[in-house]
Amino acid sequence: MTNEPRAFATVDLGAATVSVALIGKQARSWRLIGSCALPSAVGPDAALESLLERIRLADPDRLTELGVDGPTDGRMDGSASADLVRLEVRTTPAPTLAIVAATERALAPLVAAAERSGWRTVAASAQTTDPLAMTRMLLDGSTDAILAGATDPPAADERGALGELAALVAAVGVRRPERSIILAGGMAERLAEFGDPARRSGELVLAPAAGVGAAGAPLRDLLLELTGSRNDARRGLGVAASTLAEVIDRRVEVIEIGFDGATRAVARPATASEPAMLDLAVVPGAGLAPAEPDDEVVDRVLAWSTVASDRHRLRDRLRELRIAPWADATGDGLDLRVAAAHASLAQTLAATTDMAAHGAPDLIVVTGGVWSAMPPSLVALTLADIVRRPGASQLTMDHAALLGPIGSIPDAAERRAVLADLADDLLVPLGTLVMPAGLRAGRPAGQLVVHGADTTVTTELASGALVVVPLAAGNGAVADFRFRDVVRLGGRGRGRGFAVDVAGGLAGLLVDLRDVPLRLPDRADSRREQIRAWQAAVRPGTRA
Amino acid sequence: MTDRTDLVMVPTRRLIESPVDAVFALAPGDRALVDVGESVVVGAPIAERLRDAHLEEIAVPSSVDPVPGARWSRDGGSGPAGVRHTEDGGELLFTWRGKWRLATGDVPDPLEAPVAGIVREVLPGTSITLRATGQGIRGVVALGGPTRGKLRLATGASGGLRPGGLDVGLAGTILVVGTRIDAETLTRARAMGIRGVIVAGLASKERRDFLASEARQRAALHRLPSYAVLIMDGANRRPMAGPLMDIFEMLAGSEVAIIGDPPALVFDAPELALPVPPADFVRVRGGALLGREGRWLGTAGARRFDGAVYLDAGRIRLDDGSVATVALGDLERFG
Numbered sequence: 001m002t003n004e005p006r007a008f009a010t011v012d013l014g015a016a017t018v019s020v021a022l023i024g025k026q027a028r029s030w031r032l033i034g035s036c037a038l039p040s041a042v043g044p045d046a047a048l049e050s051l052l053e054r055i056r057l058a059d060p061d062r063l064t065e066l067g068v069d070g071p072t073d074g075r076m077d078g079s080a081s082a083d084l085v086r087l088e089v090r091t092t093p094a095p096t097l098a099i100v101a102a103t104e105r106a107l108a109p110l111v112a113a114a115e116r117s118g119w120r121t122v123a124a125s126a127q128t129t130d131p132l133a134m135t136r137m138l139l140d141g142s143t144d145a146i147l148a149g150a151t152d153p154p155a156a157d158e159r160g161a162l163g164e165l166a167a168l169v170a171a172v173g174v175r176r177p178e179r180s181i182i183l184a185g186g187m188a189e190r191l192a193e194f195g196d197p198a199r200r201s202g203e204l205v206l207a208p209a210a211g212v213g214a215a216g217a218p219l220r221d222l223l224l225e226l227t228g229s230r231n232d233a234r235r236g237l238g239v240a241a242s243t244l245a246e247v248i249d250r251r252v253e254v255i256e257i258g259f260d261g262a263t264r265a266v267a268r269p270a271t272a273s274e275p276a277m278l279d280l281a282v283v284p285g286a287g288l289a290p291a292e293p294d295d296e297v298v299d300r301v302l303a304w305s306t307v308a309s310d311r312h313r314l315r316d317r318l319r320e321l322r323i324a325p326w327a328d329a330t331g332d333g334l335d336l337r338v339a340a341a342h343a344s345l346a347q348t349l350a351a352t353t354d355m356a357a358h359g360a361p362d363l364i365v366v367t368g369g370v371w372s373a374m375p376p377s378l379v380a381l382t383l384a385d386i387v388r389r390p391g392a393s394q395l396t397m398d399h400a401a402l403l404g405p406i407g408s409i410p411d412a413a414e415r416r417a418v419l420a421d422l423a424d425d426l427l428v429p430l431g432t433l434v435m436p437a438g439l440r441a442g443r444p445a446g447q448l449v450v451h452g453a454d455t456t457v458t459t460e461l462a463s464g465a466l467v468v469v470p471l472a473a474g475n476g477a478v479a480d481f482r483f484r485d486v487v488r489l490g491g492r493g494r495g496r497g498f499a500v501d502v503a504g505g506l507a508g509l510l511v512d513l514r515d516v517p518l519r520l521p522d523r524a525d526s527r528r529e530q531i532r533a534w535q536a537a538v539r540p541g542t543r544a
Numbered sequence: 545m546t547d548r549t550d551l552v553m554v555p556t557r558r559l560i561e562s563p564v565d566a567v568f569a570l571a572p573g574d575r576a577l578v579d580v581g582e583s584v585v586v587g588a589p590i591a592e593r594l595r596d597a598h599l600e601e602i603a604v605p606s607s608v609d610p611v612p613g614a615r616w617s618r619d620g621g622s623g624p625a626g627v628r629h630t631e632d633g634g635e636l637l638f639t640w641r642g643k644w645r646l647a648t649g650d651v652p653d654p655l656e657a658p659v660a661g662i663v664r665e666v667l668p669g670t671s672i673t674l675r676a677t678g679q680g681i682r683g684v685v686a687l688g689g690p691t692r693g694k695l696r697l698a699t700g701a702s703g704g705l706r707p708g709g710l711d712v713g714l715a716g717t718i719l720v721v722g723t724r725i726d727a728e729t730l731t732r733a734r735a736m737g738i739r740g741v742i743v744a745g746l747a748s749k750e751r752r753d754f755l756a757s758e759a760r761q762r763a764a765l766h767r768l769p770s771y772a773v774l775i776m777d778g779a780n781r782r783p784m785a786g787p788l789m790d791i792f793e794m795l796a797g798s799e800v801a802i803i804g805d806p807p808a809l810v811f812d813a814p815e816l817a818l819p820v821p822p823a824d825f826v827r828v829r830g831g832a833l834l835g836r837e838g839r840w841l842g843t844a845g846a847r848r849f850d851g852a853v854y855l856d857a858g859r860i861r862l863d864d865g866s867v868a869t870v871a872l873g874d875l876e877r878f879g
Contacts (some may be wrong), residue, residue: 041555171612171638326873327830
């Protein structure tokens with residue numbers, strides 16, 4: 001006997017959902033024993049108690065074997081989970097960054113960098129905002145930190161305004177010494193105007209200038225670093241994506257849609273020619289339920305809703321979703337969540353367009369409370385609707401919200417070992433999405449032959465259609481595509497014939513022959529009908 | 545299970561909060577009239593907010609050492625007795641090219657404390673935080689400004705209010721309206737001197753129309769007293785929660801206040817024994833049974849609901865005696 005624990009719990013405490021799981025050692029490997037997700041208002045302790053009670057009822061000896069005390073006689077009074085080792089991460093509300101620059105041109109890339117680096121933003125330039133309004137914005141009680149930036153070196157149209165701008169920000173810094181101030185690009189030259197940094201309780205940080213693509217990565221990384229607490233779930237997701245890519249030796253993309261923000265992480269393992277890569281974006285503006293759903297948000301959700309509704313009514317429903325994210329989750333409530341997930345995912349992609357350069361990943365992992373409330377086929381369809389990227393990717397779901405907690409394990413070797421043990425348990429296979437581009441509309445597209453272990457299924461393909469080939473989880477197959485026209489299939493290039501290794505899942509093999517990018521009908525009723533038809537195509541037995 | 549420990553699975557809504565730290569926002573140029581640690585009584589002016597804040601440039605004599613955020617006093621000329629005096633000139637913001645930028649204005653509006661309490665924090669240009677004496681009931685949002693008045697029940701828990709239901713005899717009161725109210729009734733209530741409305745739900749359209757009306761009113765030269773709408777639940781039509789209604793009934797006739805940050809009803813009634821709902825009392829806050837109330841019977845495990853969605857559920861006995869199985873996320877209890 002050793003004192004090494006034979007079980008531990010993972011807790012992912014989000015703004016809307018608390019996900020807990022029990023991990024136990026079996027035959028020298030860590031395995032997922034059970035998991036559950038509940039409204040975060042229930043709290044991690046009660047959720048863990050509930051999980052232990054369920055495991056006790058299902059398999060009374062299991063907890064004993066793992067050395068875990070289950071609730072006595074079903075009493076969920078907190079005593080059973082108190083001694084359990086926990087790996088806990090949290091999602092905290094995004095802090096607000098007030099961003100100022102001399103010109104609108106200099107301001108835009110700063111805002112873009114901050115909005116995908118975990119910050120909510122308010123912004124103003126000296127070009128369009130008077131110093132009084134700018135001071136009001138910087139002093140506002142909801143502002144957590146200040147970013148003052150300029151291009152490096154400052155452009156001609158910036159130079160005249162930088163002096164006054166620096167004086168204004170420095171004065172705010174004197175009044176609110178607890179607020180961190182970040183001086184980016186050419187603004188860093190004004191450091192002397194901000195006095196002695198040691199006399200401030202908030203940090204005074206010099207940062208590189210904002211830029212597009214890889215050139216902007218240093219500022220984005222720094223901003224992300226400045227947001228996070230040690231046990232931040234979203235940063236954990238990034239680390240876990242990187243480790244997962246390494247463990248399974250595949251390109252991985254993790255997409256998290258949360259109540260109060262979204263995460264996108266693209267990771268690639270090291271190869272002989274390239275080092276490992278992780279590109280992590282945290283987009284608070286892409287949350288499922290924005291605090292104040294303006295017309296833009298409402299229209300984005302309305303575009304994907306199958307329920308006839310006007311803007312006011314939909315705004316009411318979004319407000320209700322914000323107030324009680326777990327309430328009314330069925331029927332029309334499910335439609336709202338599916339539509340809101342579409343809108344959030346589209347926002348996430350719009351904030352991270354530079355990630356398109358990484359190409360289609362081998363594996364897409366979705367995580368977050370909204371996905372677990374949706375049938376798997378709708379999860380796959382949502383990804384297909386929004387991620388219009390030609391290629392073939394396997395779709396999976398982090399159903400027990402394990403990636404965030406595992407990503408918080410500080411020791412890389414230990415993290416890799418735990419993830420390697422749990423790789424088969426933590427990802428629920430949804431299936432494979434194949435999306436060719438370049439099909440000619442309105443005519444037969446070709447033929448698909450799926451060679452499974454025991455059977456061969458032949459399907460005729462028509463452009464514009466969604467084709468679902470049932471393929472159970474755990475089953476692999478070779479999908480042999482014979483297109484009439486030359487099409488593009490992501491990294492597989494252009495051609496008429498492709499043999500693609502596909503993996504099964506709860507949603508099967510989804511072949512998406514719709515336009516890339518997708519075009520929705522302009523008329524609201526036609527659009528709703530079209531979306532219903534697509535949903536019916538992936539969910540046989542449901543009404544179109 | 546013989547006990548009700550599985551009730552922990554039902555999200556809890558805090559019924560009474562104490563202490564309540566009320567935050568009043570300030571803008572550059574606004575003048576705080578209180579200091580940290582000071583006690584304030586109801587109606588005491590705590591700040592002056594500028595209606596017409598603008599920037600001025602001033603030269604500061606080398607004999608003084610001004611700092612950002614400090615008040616600047618200017619020469620007010622001679623008084624009737626020939627004595628020279630100074631008057632508040634505004635707030636120093638920053639110095640640029642040897643001159644100070646000053647936030648100032650000519651038309652200050654007094655901000656009066658809607659509750660008694662102790663000043664916890666004063667941040668010029670940002671906010672004043674006041675720890676209120678008494679307790680609070682949290683809503684989801686408060687529209688309008690901080691206000692105070694006598695609480696009065698206008699309807700029952702399931703009632704609504706129309707403009708015809710208002711009369712001038714209600715001036716100075718804060719009305720509890722059960723289910724829902726429209727923007728027309730809200731603006732008419734303000735015009736009749738009613739100080740505030742507490743309602744379970746306010747639809748987005750009514751909210752938008754009311755806020756537009758409120759903004760127009762705030763911009764007018766002759767303003768009406770501060771007025772607020774406190775929304776307790778959300779945007780959909782539903783009855784006011786029974787436990788809240790019970791407290792409102794007890795507080796009827798008492799002086800109460802509505803504050804915006806946090807959105808809450810604040811009252812100081814230590815002599816009242818506020819009613820607390822039974823531990824197994826639950827309320828449905830979403831779905832087909834929205835607004836219904838009942839008693840918790842126990843967890844029902846994962847159930848399949850409309851749309852092939854599987855959710856953890858609980859069984860409750862509704863107030864009419866029937867038993868329903870409801871998703872846990874659709875339930876709330878009060879603690």
